[in-house]
Amino acid sequence: MPAPDTAQLSLPLEHTATADxxxxxxxxxxxxxxxxxxxxxxxxxxxxxxxxxxxxxxxxxxxxxxxxxxxxxxxxxxxxxxxxxxxxxRPAPFTWSAGAQLWVLGKTLTLIPDATQDSTRRHGDHLLLPAPANNSQALARAAMEWLRLCAQEWFEQRAAHFAPILKVKMPLIRLSNARTRWGTCHPHGRVHLNWRLIHMPPSLIDYVVVHELAHLHEPNHSPRFWRRVEAVLPDHIERRKTLRTDSHRFLLP
Ligand SMILES: [Zn+2]
Incomplete structure (x- = not known):
């Protein structure tokens, strides 16, 4: 029996396709x-x-x-x-340093190194990082770790919100690090979501979550699949378009 075609269920990061x-x-x-x-x-x-x-x-x-x-x-x-x-x-290129700005859920957070902290902590629109200001690697490591935790928690909450609406069993949510896709739905109720989505505004994350959850019903992109997506997000076409045209500006280089 051939392996299920998971690639068909992937949501590609389309803006990269034609660039350059x-x-x-x-x-x-x-x-x-x-x-x-x-x-x-x-x-x-x-x-x-x-x-x-x-x-x-x-x-x-x-x-x-x-x-x-x-x-x-x-x-x-x-x-x-x-x-x-x-x-x-043009804005200066991003570096992991004090005052640098990071997109989280479509809003910018300013990085504040604070070696006296023992864990990363968000305080308003500041992200306090437990690392010395002159150690960009340690700052990056702490921020990435925090972003991934934040992503896991946010994606699970949104999936738990949409699963009953779409009448699917809550899937297992895993973070992916794919360079080419936002999300993939695997058979047996496992959904992989790109951790970089945590940079995006919540409405775009919701689109990807709903898209992948709808695949638990319809493992294809048939009209029936799109009807399920549309029933939950009537403006899904607009969101998909924004994801395609705007998402790159939220990503880290
Ligand atoms: Zn799809």
């Missing part, structure tokens, strides 16, 4: 410039645009790389000036 396929970089006036190319059959000329994600080049389907580089060189002064401004606007 079209990333390029070049030197302009001594500055390393990264950019993304978006090709389109409807486009007739090469356009340059800088948004939150950085420099984007719009190009006709068949435009050569050479032609794109030529346009970037023609506008080198504009590109380098705008990209310098863009870098200055």
């Amino acid at each position: 396929n079209n990333r390029h970089c070049l030197l302009l006036g001594g500055q390393r410039i990264e950019y993304t190319i978006r090709r389109s059959a409807r486009r007739h000329s090469i356009t340059l645009m800088i948004d939150e994600q950085g420099l984007r080049v719009g190009a006709p389907q068949r435009a050569s790389q050479q032609r794109i580089v030529a346009v970037l060189n023609t506008h080198a002064a504009w590109v380098t000036r705008k990209m310098t401004e863009w870098h200055a606007r």
